[in-house]
Amino acid sequence: MTSVTSLSDSVQQRLAAALTAALPDADSADPLLRRSDRADFQANGILALAKKAKANPRELATQVVGRVESGDVIKEIEVSGPGFLNITIADRAITETLAARYADADRLGVPPKEKPGITVVDYAQPNVAKEMHVGHLRSAVIGDALRGMLDFTGERTIGRHHIGDWGTQFGMLIQYLFEHPGELAPADAVDGEQAMSNLNRVYKASRAVFDSDEEFKERARKRVVALQSGDKETLELWQQFVDESKVYFYSVFEKLDMEIRDEEIVGESAYNDMMPETARLLEESGVAVRSEGALVVFFDEIRGKDDQPVPLIVQKADGGFGYAASDLSAIRDRVTGLHATSLLYVVDVRQSLHFKMVFETARRAGWLSDEVTAHNMGYGTVLGADGKPFKTREGETVKLEDLLDEAVERAAEVVREKAQDLSEAEIQERAAQVGIGAVKYADLSTSPSRDYKFDLDQMVSLNGDTSVYLQYAYARIQSILRKAGETKPTAHPELDLHEAERALGLHLDAFGDTVFEAAAEYAPHKLAAYLYQLASLYTSFYDRCPVLKADSPAQVENRLFLCDMTARTLHKGMALLSIRTPERL
Ligand code: ARG
Numbered sequence: 001m002t003s004v005t006s007l008s009d010s011v012q013q014r015l016a017a018a019l020t021a022a023l024p025d026a027d028s029a030d031p032l033l034r035r036s037d038r039a040d041f042q043a044n045g046i047l048a049l050a051k052k053a054k055a056n057p058r059e060l061a062t063q064v065v066g067r068v069e070s071g072d073v074i075k076e077i078e079v080s081g082p083g084f085l086n087i088t089i090a091d092r093a094i095t096e097t098l099a100a101r102y103a104d105a106d107r108l109g110v111p112p113k114e115k116p117g118i119t120v121v122d123y124a125q126p127n128v129a130k131e132m133h134v135g136h137l138r139s140a141v142i143g144d145a146l147r148g149m150l151d152f153t154g155e156r157t158i159g160r161h162h163i164g165d166w167g168t169q170f171g172m173l174i175q176y177l178f179e180h181p182g183e184l185a186p187a188d189a190v191d192g193e194q195a196m197s198n199l200n201r202v203y204k205a206s207r208a209v210f211d212s213d214e215e216f217k218e219r220a221r222k223r224v225v226a227l228q229s230g231d232k233e234t235l236e237l238w239q240q241f242v243d244e245s246k247v248y249f250y251s252v253f254e255k256l257d258m259e260i261r262d263e264e265i266v267g268e269s270a271y272n273d274m275m276p277e278t279a280r281l282l283e284e285s286g287v288a289v290r291s292e293g294a295l296v297v298f299f300d301e302i303r304g305k306d307d308q309p310v311p312l313i314v315q316k317a318d319g320g321f322g323y324a325a326s327d328l329s330a331i332r333d334r335v336t337g338l339h340a341t342s343l344l345y346v347v348d349v350r351q352s353l354h355f356k357m358v359f360e361t362a363r364r365a366g367w368l369s370d371e372v373t374a375h376n377m378g379y380g381t382v383l384g385a386d387g388k389p390f391k392t393r394e395g396e397t398v399k400l401e402d403l404l405d406e407a408v409e410r411a412a413e414v415v416r417e418k419a420q421d422l423s424e425a426e427i428q429e430r431a432a433q434v435g436i437g438a439v440k441y442a443d444l445s446t447s448p449s450r451d452y453k454f455d456l457d458q459m460v461s462l463n464g465d466t467s468v469y470l471q472y473a474y475a476r477i478q479s480i481l482r483k484a485g486e487t488k489p490t491a492h493p494e495l496d497l498h499e500a501e502r503a504l505g506l507h508l509d510a511f512g513d514t515v516f517e518a519a520a521e522y523a524p525h526k527l528a529a530y531l532y533q534l535a536s537l538y539t540s541f542y543d544r545c546p547v548l549k550a551d552s553p554a555q556v557e558n559r560l561f562l563c564d565m566t567a568r569t570l571h572k573g574m575a576l577l578s579i580r581t582p583e584r585l
Pocket of ligand 1 (some may be wrong): 122125164347
């Protein structure tokens with residue numbers, strides 16, 4: 001593995017060295033380097049540094065120019081305005097840097113961080129015996145992308161799918177199954193669709209008896225107690241619901257082209273044995289107190305109606321544990337058992353109060369600290385094209401599978417229209433990659449905290465900020481590379497670059513910095529925006545710089561090299577977001 005310093009870092013280092021030499025007493029020497037329209041980079045930090053040192057900014061800037069090491073990387077550096085610096089990079093440095101990246105097909109020269117931590121990512125957490133909806137889609141898509149990006153930075157990620165597999169609602173289901181054995185087919189005999197339809201049928205039937213038959217209700221209540229006390233027969237029936245649901249979950253995740261590992265499905269029930277101890281630790285340390293029989297935690301700043309404090313309930317007055325107790329136990333397990341340094345929760349923003357209280361409780365108990373932090377990446381609601389929360393025409397929540405199927409169908413229309421030489425089987429394969437990619441990209445290209453519109457027409461459009469646009473850019477490059485035949489992409493650092501080549505090259509070089517920033521901020525939309533801009537810069541390069549008909553054989557090779565470097569970067573970036581890039585479209 002080669003590790004390549006980005007041009008921006010090279011310039012940054014040179015400017016910082018010159019600044020330190022000019023201002024030996026300053027405690028910071030950050031030139032605040034930015035990409036700019038005026039030149040390749042602009043440094044804006046001199047003004048503030050001069051102010052602090054009571055120096056004239058233009059004079060300081062001039063001193064920096066005099067001291068900066070130029071030549072190899074920096075072709076031109078000049079003072080502009082009140083004390084900015086405009087920097088132009090040498091063509092040769094651009095091509096050489098990219099060539100070094102190109103040589104490292106796997107990581108494009110981006111080194112992993114030196115001191116990685118362990119991040120536990122809690123995402124893709126559907127509920128047992130329930131249909132998955134668009135909210136679960138967001139958690140899965142965003143969580144998967146965050147993991148991809150974090151892994152690339154060298155961070156070790158561990159997934160936790162905190163599925164809803166525990167609670168009083170299981171009393172009714174289990175009791176019904178106990179009285180109607182055989183209503184759930186064995187999990188290994190059904191596919192995802194059958195599994196969900198079985199579960200739905202059992203759910204509806206049990207609900208109907210539960211609502212109409214008081215004696216059944218009582219038996220269901222007793223069944224909850226049996227479940228909580230670990231009664232063997234009850235647990236076996238419960239397990240059937242879990243297994244049947246997993247068949248369904250896996251079928252949806254497969255459709256989503258997402259790998260979910262069984263050992264990472266660790267639902268609420270898994271923390272059952274820890275909950276009494278969690279409660280005891282909280283009570284003994286005084287973090288939680290007894291109030292009307294329940295064990296609760298109070299927060300000064302969290303108040304509800306009538307300005308009454310809203311407590312977090314660790315244990316109910318009847319002794320039962322709920323959602324908070326399982327999350328608190330999960331924190332202990334992830335910190336102590338998995339040695340996590342960061343806990344990331346990709347959960348609907350509507351649960352943000354729950355996490356605020358859970359995290360604060362864990363901090364008071366000493367389970368979270370400055371070294372071990374927790375963050376809820378609370379995502380917004382999925383809206384329909386009309387801007388209202390996404391529902392069917394009949395006002396029901398939309399089944400995730402129907403949605404994915406429709407996306408793939410729409411994509412098939414687009415692919416079929418464009419493809420002349422594809423067989424029907426190839427069209428279907430591409431359609432899945434395009435349709436699922438479109439759904440993921442639409443989600444990932446908006447800031448996660450914002451609501452986003454689920455608009456299939458827009459998602460599979462060839463124009464605009466869509467994954468199809470990026471996938472076409474990639475496929476077009478592959479077709480050029482095929483046409484080039486024996487002529488191989490080769491870097492020629494001696495060549496002067498066209499303006500469009502420079503813009504593309506500088507952007508290509510910023511890939512690693514972008515992924516690190518997006519990963520650190522848990523902001524997949526920053527990577528998506530980078531990729532969209534990459535495709536746009538490639539398009540203007542392609543429009544303005546003939547590739548196969550370039551002026552000289554060396555220029556043909558160098559442009560092919562820029563094409564291939566673009567393709568590799570697109571491919572890598574999309575892969576981190578878990579989106580496919582078909583070779584032909
Ligand atoms: N299963 C929950 C739901 O569907 C989400 C679980 C989120 N994760 C957690 N650790 N609480 O709402």
